[in-house]
Amino acid sequence: MNPRLIAVGVGPGDPELITLKGARLIGEADVVVCPIGDRSDSSVAATIVDGLIDPARQQVIRQVYPMRKDPAEMEASWQASAAEVAALVQSGKTVAFVTIGDPFLYSTFLYLYRILGESYPDVAVQVVPGISSINAAAAAADCPLGLASDRIAILPATFEEEGLRQTLADFDTVILMKVHRVFGKVRSLLAELGLVKGAVYVRRVGLEGEAVFNDIDAVAEEDLDYLSLVIISKARAEL
Amino acid sequence: MNPRLIAVGVGPGDPELITLKGARLIGEADVVVCPIGDRSDSSVAATIVDGLIDPARQQVIRQVYPMRKDPAEMEASWQASAAEVAALVQSGKTVAFVTIGDPFLYSTFLYLYRILGESYPDVAVQVVPGISSINAAAAAADCPLGLASDRIAILPATFEEEGLRQTLADFDTVILMKVHRVFGKVRSLLAELGLVKGAVYVRRVGLEGEAVFNDIDAVAEEDLDYLSLVIISKARAEL
Numbered sequence: 001m002n003p004r005l006i007a008v009g010v011g012p013g014d015p016e017l018i019t020l021k022g023a024r025l026i027g028e029a030d031v032v033v034c035p036i037g038d039r040s041d042s043s044v045a046a047t048i049v050d051g052l053i054d055p056a057r058q059q060v061i062r063q064v065y066p067m068r069k070d071p072a073e074m075e076a077s078w079q080a081s082a083a084e085v086a087a088l089v090q091s092g093k094t095v096a097f098v099t100i101g102d103p104f105l106y107s108t109f110l111y112l113y114r115i116l117g118e119s120y121p122d123v124a125v126q127v128v129p130g131i132s133s134i135n136a137a138a139a140a141a142d143c144p145l146g147l148a149s150d151r152i153a154i155l156p157a158t159f160e161e162e163g164l165r166q167t168l169a170d171f172d173t174v175i176l177m178k179v180h181r182v183f184g185k186v187r188s189l190l191a192e193l194g195l196v197k198g199a200v201y202v203r204r205v206g207l208e209g210e211a212v213f214n215d216i217d218a219v220a221e222e223d224l225d226y227l228s229l230v231i232i233s234k235a236r237a238e239l
Numbered sequence: 240m241n242p243r244l245i246a247v248g249v250g251p252g253d254p255e256l257i258t259l260k261g262a263r264l265i266g267e268a269d270v271v272v273c274p275i276g277d278r279s280d281s282s283v284a285a286t287i288v289d290g291l292i293d294p295a296r297q298q299v300i301r302q303v304y305p306m307r308k309d310p311a312e313m314e315a316s317w318q319a320s321a322a323e324v325a326a327l328v329q330s331g332k333t334v335a336f337v338t339i340g341d342p343f344l345y346s347t348f349l350y351l352y353r354i355l356g357e358s359y360p361d362v363a364v365q366v367v368p369g370i371s372s373i374n375a376a377a378a379a380a381d382c383p384l385g386l387a388s389d390r391i392a393i394l395p396a397t398f399e400e401e402g403l404r405q406t407l408a409d410f411d412t413v414i415l416m417k418v419h420r421v422f423g424k425v426r427s428l429l430a431e432l433g434l435v436k437g438a439v440y441v442r443r444v445g446l447e448g449e450a451v452f453n454d455i456d457a458v459a460e461e462d463l464d465y466l467s468l469v470i471i472s473k474a475r476a477e478l
Contacts, residue, residue, distance in 0.1 A: 009374075011258065014260065015259075016258060016259045016260035016263065017258050017259070017260055017368070018258065018259060019250065019255060019256050019257065019258055019259075019370065020254075020255045020256070020257060020258075020259065020262060021253065021255035021256055023259060024255065102374045102377075102384075103378070104374065104377040104378060104382070104383045104384050105374065105377070105383075105384045105385060106385055106386065106387070106389075110383050110386045113383065125381075127377075127378040127381070128378065129256070129370045129374040129375050129377070129378045130370070130374070131258065131368045131369070131370060132374065135248075135341045135343065135344065135368040135369070135371065136368050138341075138343040138344070138366075138368070139342070139343060139366040139367065139368045142364075142366070143343070144343045144344075144349050144352065145341075145343050145344045146344060146345055146393070146395075147345065147349045148345070148395065149395045149396075149397045150345075150395065151392070151393070151394050151395065152392070152393040152394075153390070153391070153392050153393075153410070154385070154390070154391040154392075154393075155390050155391075156385075156387065156388045156389065156390065157388075158388045163409075166409075167409075170402075170405075170406075171392070
């Protein structure tokens with residue numbers, strides 16, 4: 001293989017939801033880099049990778065990224081990671097960087113990707129798509145995302161109420177990511193708009209503690225989690 | 240395995256972009272159903288499946304769905320398919336139904352799913368998510384879909400110009416599906432809004448004839464295809 005960085009999306013957490021291509025390229029790489037956060041769930045990528053590598057032949061590097069630190073510290077972590085990865089590729093190694101979900105959709109890989117583009121443009125990067133938590137949550141919740149001419153919006157947690165109201169008016173399906181901090185406000189707005197029946201809350205899809213709440217009114221404070229999303233489907237509201 | 244219908248998303252076309260789980264469940268099923276359209280690309284699912292099944296042990300059913308027919312004919316095709324699938328499951332078989340991309344995202348499987356829910360509620364359905372053409376196109380085009388707090392919209396081809404203008408104002412990334420019929424209008428609007436540099440046209444990702452056009456002004460009439468999309472990324476426009 002040509003020396004390069006391969007970003008492999010390993011899917012939402014179920015080790016079987018990696019693609020054949022992702023599994024093959026991890027198995028063929030000289031070095032496998034696992035980013036590890038300081039949350040318990042962040043070793044999921046490492047667990048998936050452990051089943052795919054040959055420790056006798058492959059080097060595994062676990063890079064720790066503490067979360068909830070200040071932006072400058074995070075940036076320094078990613079700069080160090082980029083430098084380490086770039087040096088490996090420049091020395092002729094093929095490096096697989098594993099990331100939960102899809103590398104190009106709300107992935108922390110994107111920080112590394114930006115720095116490589118800015119500071120190490122000679123490092124070739126290949127991206128292997130992965131199953132995102134959105135597609136996995138839809139399957140787990142038995143909730144189609146969109147059919148034929150449906151319009152779909154994906155919003156991060158930091159939405160304004162007015163913006164969310166407009167998006168709920170304009171789109172057939174709305175996915176709210178990392179909804180735990182604004183869950184109460186979202187539920188009130190959905191109640192006002194008559195969309196409670198169209199909403200489903202999916203917590204930690206593919207991970208330990210996975211749960212689907214078809215009735216968002218039944219979600220208690222302790223059911224909320226950082227890795228959670230809400231799908232609001234107008235088709236589901238009309239069932 | 241319990242008798243059931245398993246909808247397996249096999250990804251955008253590259254046989255390696257199926258998940259390990261999808262490949263395993265196709266291999267374990269009693270019956271594998273491949274929907275085949277009358278377009279040349281629609282046998283992709285069948286090609287992927289051919290590499291996974293054991294014809295000595297498994298039954299393969301190719302269901303033909305001619306496209307571009309009138310809605311009543313299409314509905315009759317799906318009704319017949321649902322009846323056939325339901326009868327197999329009711330007789331104790333586990334049936335894998337393969338579908339390109341993800342079963343819950345703009346998939347024709349959703350027609351079958353609706354009919355099963357309406358007319359055969361006793362048939363258990365399991366959905367195995369697949370890589371959608373959106374994630375695969377982003378990887379092929381080297382174009383991240385969204386980072387951290389980015390807002391993402393996915394629109395089908397049938398958008399109004401004013402609606403598209405508003406969506407382009409409100410969202411960081413916009414994915415226009417099946418854009419071939421409105422390509423000229425889209426290009427004019429993007430030029431007016433200064434977003435041409437942020438747009439990439441991806442044709443037939445994962446299929447024969449795959450192409451990425453980083454300059455949408457270079458897309459000629461003959462480059463357009465039914466299986467095509469445009470990603471418009473404001474982050475890309477600012478690079």
